[in-house]
Amino acid sequence: MPKRSPTTMTTNFLRSISERFTPSATPTATKERPDGFYTARTLAAQLFPATRPELDGEDCLHDCTTCTIHLPRKFSIDEEDKLYGEIKGFSRHLVVATGKTDWVRDVEEEAGSVMEAVGKHRGDVEGGNLMLSASNIPTESDFLGEGDGKGDYGRPTRVLLLPAFQWINGVTQESVPELIKGCINRTSTNTSRLPSSSLQHQQQPTTNNGPSLPSPQPPLLQLPTGLTLTPCPHKYLILLCSQATRDARCGQSAPLLRRELERHLRPLGLFRDLGDERPGGVGIYFISHVGGHKYSANMLVYRKAEDRGQSEGKGEGEGEAAQCIWLARVRPEECENIVRYTVLQGKVVKPERQLRGGFDRERCLVSW
Known part of the structure; x- marks a missing residue:
C-alpha cells in the first residue's frame, strides 16, 4: 500500500472531523438552509435518533402490557399516508x-x-x-x-x-x-x-468559510x-390536540392519553398537573387543532436542552426548548415508551409510523 503524504493525512483528518460534526448534505438526507440550519428531508437523515434494542433494551420493541385504557372500538385513523416531512414549518x-x-x-x-x-x-x-x-x-x-x-x-x-x-x-x-x-x-x-455555553458538544454545520458561529442573542x-x-418551570411539555369541533377523535383521545401519561409519570415524580409550578417535570396541556386530525392522536413533545442549568447559573426551571418532536397515531399502550425514550431521552420509538417532524436546535436540524 503506498504511503500517504503528511498533507493528505492532514486533509483526511480534517475531513473526518468535519463529517463527524456536520449533518450529511447528500440529496436524500439533508439540505442546507439560508439560516445555517439543515433540513432533514428523509427519515434516513435521522432528525431524531430511533430506539435500538441493542442499546435501549428489548423493552423498546414492546408496547405497554399493563395499560387498561383503550381508544374507542370504532376509533379509525389513516395508517397509510406518509407522515414525515409533511408539516408546515413554523418559527x-x-x-x-x-x-x-x-x-x-x-x-x-x-x-x-x-x-x-x-x-x-x-x-x-x-x-x-x-x-x-x-x-x-x-x-x-x-x-x-x-x-x-x-x-x-x-x-x-x-x-x-x-x-x-x-x-x-x-x-x-x-x-x-x-x-x-x-x-x-x-x-x-x-x-x-x-447559547454556545450550553452546547459544548453541539454539532455545528460548516460553511465554505469554516464553522458557523452561534447566532447573536435576541x-x-x-x-x-x-x-x-x-420562565416556564417545566423541563418537558407534552401538547395534545383535543379540539373535538375539528374531529371527534381528538376530543376522545386527548383525555385518555393524558391519563395514561400521568400513570407513567407519577412514579417518576415528573407529573405536573395544571397549576403545578414546581421546577422540572412534565406539563401536559390540551391544545387546539394542529393539522392532521386523520392521524389522531397528535402529540408535540418539547424538551429543554439537557445540559442547561447550573453551568450557566440558571435554575432548574429555566432554559429554552432544544427540541420539538411531533408525533401522530399515538395510542395509550404506546405512552410508556414515549415517556421512557421520547420525553426523557429525545428518541423516537416508531419513526416510520409516528414521526411527523420537528426541530433540533442543538444539531441545527429541522424537518421542513
Whole structure:
C-alpha cells in the first residue's frame, strides 16, 4: 500500500472531523438552509435518533402490557399516508391559556379572545410563521378564583411562548400588537441556535468559510405596560390536540392519553398537573387543532436542552426548548415508551409510523 503524504493525512483528518460534526448534505438526507440550519428531508437523515434494542433494551420493541385504557372500538385513523416531512414549518409557537378544552373551528374566530387579536395582527409577526394554539391552561383569573372556568375572554390571560419557554402574563386583546412587536418578534426561533455555553458538544454545520458561529442573542424585549415575563418551570411539555369541533377523535383521545401519561409519570415524580409550578417535570396541556386530525392522536413533545442549568447559573426551571418532536397515531399502550425514550431521552420509538417532524436546535436540524 503506498504511503500517504503528511498533507493528505492532514486533509483526511480534517475531513473526518468535519463529517463527524456536520449533518450529511447528500440529496436524500439533508439540505442546507439560508439560516445555517439543515433540513432533514428523509427519515434516513435521522432528525431524531430511533430506539435500538441493542442499546435501549428489548423493552423498546414492546408496547405497554399493563395499560387498561383503550381508544374507542370504532376509533379509525389513516395508517397509510406518509407522515414525515409533511408539516408546515413554523418559527415560534404561541400557546394561549383559555381554561377550555374545545373551541370554535378556527380559534382565531373565538370572539373577544387573544387568539382573535393575534389573527388580526399576523401582519406584524416577523421571523417566520407563528403557530397559534388555544389551550386548556387556566387563565390568570382562574388561578385567582375570579374566572368562570369557561373561558372568560374579558379578563387578562397568559400565554406560553415557545421555544423560549416563557410565560407572558397579563395579556389582553389590546396588548397583542405591542406584544408581537416588542416581545414575540424579539425572542428565539426554532432555527436560532442555543447559547454556545450550553452546547459544548453541539454539532455545528460548516460553511465554505469554516464553522458557523452561534447566532447573536435576541434584542432586549419591550413588554407592554402591565405585562410580565416568567420562565416556564417545566423541563418537558407534552401538547395534545383535543379540539373535538375539528374531529371527534381528538376530543376522545386527548383525555385518555393524558391519563395514561400521568400513570407513567407519577412514579417518576415528573407529573405536573395544571397549576403545578414546581421546577422540572412534565406539563401536559390540551391544545387546539394542529393539522392532521386523520392521524389522531397528535402529540408535540418539547424538551429543554439537557445540559442547561447550573453551568450557566440558571435554575432548574429555566432554559429554552432544544427540541420539538411531533408525533401522530399515538395510542395509550404506546405512552410508556414515549415517556421512557421520547420525553426523557429525545428518541423516537416508531419513526416510520409516528414521526411527523420537528426541530433540533442543538444539531441545527429541522424537518421542513
